[in-house]
Amino acid sequence: xxxxxxxxxxxxxxxxxxxxxxxxxxxxxxxxxxxxxxxxxxxxxxxxxxxxxxxxxxxxxxxxxxxxxxxxxxxxxxxxxxxxxxxxxxxxxxxxxxxxxxxxxxxxxxxxxxxxxx
Numbered sequence: 001x002x003x004x005x006x007x008x009x010x011x012x013x014x015x016x017x018x019x020x021x022x023x024x025x026x027x028x029x030x031x032x033x034x035x036x037x038x039x040x041x042x043x044x045x046x047x048x049x050x051x052x053x054x055x056x057x058x059x060x061x062x063x064x065x066x067x068x069x070x071x072x073x074x075x076x077x078x079x080x081x082x083x084x085x086x087x088x089x090x091x092x093x094x095x096x097x098x099x100x101x102x103x104x105x106x107x108x109x110x111x112x113x114x115x116x117x118x
Contacts, residue, residue: 006048011088012081014041019075022114026092028052039078046084060090067097073113083110 006028013023020042024032030049037043063086089098089112097115 005050006052007050009046009048009085010082011046011084013044013046013084014039014078015044015076016041019077020044022075022092022094022116023077025094026088028088028091041078045081054087055091055093059093061092061095061097062090064099065097067099068115071115073099074116075114077112077114079110083112089114 007030013019014037015023020032020034023029023044023046028048029046031047033045033047034042035045089095089100092114094116095114096117098112100112101110
């Protein structure tokens with residue numbers, strides 16, 4: 001089985017400035033190039049490093065689990081191209097919880113909502 005290298009993935013995401021900064025902070029992100037979108041959000045093109053060692057599984061945050069019920073999400077992300085791989089959200093060091101309906105990369109209407117650690 002062949003694994004696609006991270007650097008070959010080119011996800012494109014719609015978000016705001018805080019979301020763009022969040023995307024840039026992931027250890028796998030080499031660059032997050034931003035341009036304005038027609039929707040009034042930023043269009044972020046992610047470019048990843050060639051490879052990265054994932055954090056220990058105990059540090060992973062699985063989707064739709066332990067979502068805070070006492071506050072709204074901090075960041076939201078929408079489709080404007082291929083979604084980042086699941087592992088991007090699961091291993092982001094700032095994520096407390098996240099929700100999504102994203103089940104496959106080819107879906108045209110994916111979204112992700114993120115709750116940040118305090």
